Each structure stands twice: as structure tokens, then as C-alpha cells.
Amino acid sequence: xxxxxxxxxxxxxxxxxxxxxxxxxxxxxxxxxxxxxxxxxxxxxxxxxxxxxxxxxxxxxxxxxxxxxxxxxxxxxxxxxxxxxxxxxxxxxxxxxxxxxxxxxxxxxxxxxxxxxxxxxxxxxxxxxxxxxxxxxxxxxxxxxxxxxxxxxxxxxxxxxxxxxxxxxxxxxxxxxxxxxxxxxxxxxxxxxxxxxxxxxxxxxxxxxxxxxxxxxxxxxxxxxxxxxxxxxxxxxxxxxxxxxxxxxxxxxxxxxxxxxxxxxxxxxxxxxxxxxxxxxxxxxxxxxxxxxxxxxxxxxxxxxxxxxxxxxxxxxxxxxxxxxxxxxxxxxxxxxxxxxxxxxxxxxxxxxxxxxxxxxxxxxxxxxxxxxxxxxxxxxxxxxxxxxxx
Numbered sequence: 070x071x072x073x074x075x076x077x078x079x080x081x082x083x084x085x086x087x088x089x090x091x092x093x094x095x096x097x098x099x100x101x102x103x104x105x106x107x108x109x110x111x112x113x114x115x116x117x118x119x120x121x122x123x124x125x126x127x128x129x130x131x132x133x134x135x136x137x138x139x140x141x142x143x144x145x146x147x148x149x150x151x152x153x154x155x156x157x158x159x160x161x162x163x164x165x166x167x168x169x170x171x172x173x174x175x176x177x178x179x180x181x182x183x184x185x186x187x188x189x190x191x192x193x194x195x196x197x198x199x200x201x202x203x204x205x206x207x208x209x210x211x212x213x214x215x216x217x218x219x220x221x222x223x224x225x226x227x228x229x230x231x232x233x234x235x236x237x238x239x240x241x242x243x244x245x246x247x248x249x250x251x252x253x254x255x256x257x258x259x260x261x262x263x264x265x266x267x268x269x270x271x272x273x274x275x276x277x278x279x280x281x282x283x284x285x286x287x288x289x290x291x292x293x294x295x296x297x298x299x300x301x302x303x304x305x306x307x308x309x310x311x312x313x314x315x316x317x318x319x320x321x322x323x324x325x326x327x328x329x330x331x332x333x334x335x336x337x338x339x340x341x342x343x344x345x346x347x348x349x350x351x352x353x354x355x356x357x358x359x360x361x362x363x364x365x366x367x368x369x370x371x372x373x374x375x376x377x378x379x380x381x382x383x384x385x386x387x388x389x390x391x392x393x394x395x396x397x398x399x400x401x402x403x404x405x406x407x408x409x410x411x412x413x414x415x416x417x418x419x420x421x422x423x424x425x426x427x428x429x430x431x432x433x434x435x436x437x438x439x440x441x442x443x444x445x446x447x448x449x450x451x452x453x454x455x456x457x458x459x460x
Contacts, residue, residue: 076122076125076126076129077119077122077123077126078122079118079121079122080115080118080119080122083111083114083115083118084115086111087108087111087112087115090107090111109221110221113160113161113220113221114160114161114426114430116160117158117160117161117162117163117430117432120158120160120163121163121164124163124164124165124166125166127181127185128165128166128167128181131167131168131181133148133168134148134170134180137170137178137180139175139178143172143175144172145170145171145172145175145177145178146171146172147170147171147172148168148169148170148171149168149169149171150168150169151166151333151334151335151336152166152167152168152169152177152179152331152333153165153166153167153332153333153334154182154187154191154331154332155191155332155402155403155432156187156191156192156193156402157191157192157193157196157222157400157402157432158193158195158196159193159195159196159199159219159220159222160220161221161222161430161431161432162400162401162402162431162432162433163432164432164434165181165182165185165187166334167179167180167181167182168180168181169333177331190232190235191402192228192232195220196216196220196222196224196232197232197235199212199215199216199219199220200212200216200224200228200229200232200233201232201233203215203216203229204229204230204233209226209229209230209233210226212229212233213225213226213229216229222400223391223395223400224395224400225394225395225396225397225398225399225400227398228395228398228400231398330352330353330354330355330356330459330460331352331353331354332350332351332352332353332405332459333350333351333352333353334347334349334350334434335347335348335349335350335351336348336349344421344425344437345425345428345429345433345434346407346434346435346436346437347434347435347436348436349436350405350406350435350436352405352459355459355460356460357459357460358457358458358459359394359397359399359403359457359458359459359460360457361390361393361394361455361456361457361458362455363408363410363453363454363455364386364387364389364390364393364453364454364455364456365382365386365389365445365446365447365450365452365453365454366381366382366383366385366386366389366450366451366452367385367389367450373447373449373450376449377449377451379411379413379416379417379420379424379451379452380420380423380424382450382451382452383424383427383452383454384427386452386453386454387427387428387431387454390454390456391431394456394458397458398460399458399460400431400432401428401431401432401433402431402432402433403458403459403460404428404433404435404456404457404458405435405436405457405458405459406435406436406437406456406457407428407433407435407436407437407438407454407455407456408437408438408440408454408455408456409437409438409439409440409452409453409454409455410440410442410445410452410453410454410455411439411440411441411442411451411452411453412441412442412443412444412445412450412451412452413441413451414439414441416451417439417452435456
């Protein structure tokens, strides 16, 4: 088996787990609805792992370019590996690792971002399209639920609102940038509007084009949104035009600097990767820091749940932590630190193979500390999760 095939070992192992489940007695007694729900969950995680394994393979294959310059002609003479950014996809969170071309006092450039056509924010084009389409069919609350049912991803209402607003802003940016010759007294203005879907392709907010075999120039080319098939009356009014549907370039901070957050994983050794955690994380460009209290396995009224079951307690505590993140307009990919408290360290380590996928499956790869304590705030509670997130 070659190195490229080895890169998909996690995906193969997950696929074998699904096959093993379907071949076992437990699956034979499930109702079709339960089986459908289980396969949907397991299938999304398998697709997420395939996505992540492919991204890791691309990172290994990324060639080092002899020269990279920005749109102003400023060279980036040094290159550094291991720069990462998160991407929340319709399958779950993944991490994109790529080379950063650097120059003191200048923003880093990442040519691989252009090759992947990455969006400016962390949400993928697929999620952005759903966030633009679903609100036009009902309320934002309905949109949040529709996205959860379609992808298994729990976006916050504020996140969906912001993504939908960005899609609407694209209309304003387009028409504000169109040249308008001075009107004459005898001009007749004819406006037309239709509900057809513009033929718009997805392109990155920036593009790195090869000018020679060894020279790459990174320049902004303007975001081209994924237009929703159904548009509200307000959107249609904004599209009233004489037929010109060209896109116009806009300034984009994606690779030319701006304020987009970037995180770099620091790993002098790789033994912690088996637990999906890092030795260190360097964060630049963050604008918000969220400190979360320890989350435990409690119902909405505070009643302890799953006494004696460490794995179920961890899963419930993680779900409660996700609810707090969603309320703040973040998700697990924003987490940079986890503090894990448990009354049973040996039991925790013995169950690590079941516990790690719970947060790893949501795209969370933090720095972390495991702490053994004699007791938590309720006798039944065996684990508590404390987190810090940035955006």
C-alpha cells in the first residue's frame, strides 16, 4: 500500500465499522426509521473523514513555489508549513493545512486557498447556499432546522442570519460598482426584472494565477456568490436591470491580509495526534474570545443524566457545550482549548477510543489538558468540559 493510500486509513476504518454494524445482530432488529437515522449520521462522518483525508493528502503534495508576489508586486520570500484554517462543510468540520508565504510586515499568502476556492469565512459554499435559500422559504428558525436536517450541522440562528445578509450584500456590491454614464434629457430608461436564476459560478474570493512555472501572483478577483434558486421580492427588486449580469471585482481580505482569523498548529512531536489534540495553537487575527464554563451531563433543569456511564456523560456534556457555542454564533471548529475534568482518569483513558471521535467528528482539534479530580459538583457527574473559543 502506497503513502497516498495510507492517507485514507481513517476513512477505510470508519467504513469497516459501518459494515460491521450493518452485519451485526444489533442492526437486524432496528426499525427502518432508526436504521435510516443511524446510516445518515454514520454516513456523514464517513464523508467528513474522506474529505479530511483528501485535504491532508493535498497538503502533503503541495509544491513549494520559487516566487510568490501579491497584487502590489510585494514578494513573499520565505515559506512556512503547517498553517491551518477551519472549514465547516455540509459533512462537518475539517482542517485545511497549507503553506504560508511570508514577508515581515505583510500578510501571509496561501496560494493553496485559491486552488481550493475557499470562501472568506469558515462556512463552505454548500452551507452558504443553504443559508441563502432556506430563509426565503420561511423564518430563520425554520432555516436553522432545515439545515440541521439536511446536514446534521447545528448552526446558530445568528449565523444563518449573517450568512443570508452577506448574500444580500452581494447584490448591492454588484450594482454599486456598475458604470453609469450620465443621463441625457431625452433618454428613456427601461427596467426589466425576472425570477430566473443567474448563471453564476462559484469562484474564490482571491485567485492565485501562475505567471511562469515558478512565479505566482495572488490578486483579488471578487466573490461570486452561490445564487439561491428562489429569491424574495426584495431580492428581485434589487435585480431590476437592463440585462447586465456581469460580476465586478471587490476588495477581499481572504489572502491579502484583512482581519480573517488564522490558526497555526504547533506540534514538535506527533504522539498527541492520536488523541486529535495539538501541543500548541498560534492564533492571529481573532476578534472575539469566548470563555465557556464547565459543561456537564445535565438536563435543561440541571438534573444529572447517565449516572455511571462516562461515554454518555461526555457526549451529553459536549452537546451542552455546543449549545453554548451556537448561542454565541460559533461552532466546535472555533475551540482552541479544552480542559477535561474527570473523577476516573483510568476509565477515561480506557474509553478514549470512544470519547475522542465525539469532538473530533465536529472538527475540533484543540490544545487540551486532562485533570483528575476527587469529585465534581454532583456525586453522579464523572466528567466536565471547559472550553475557550476564538473567532
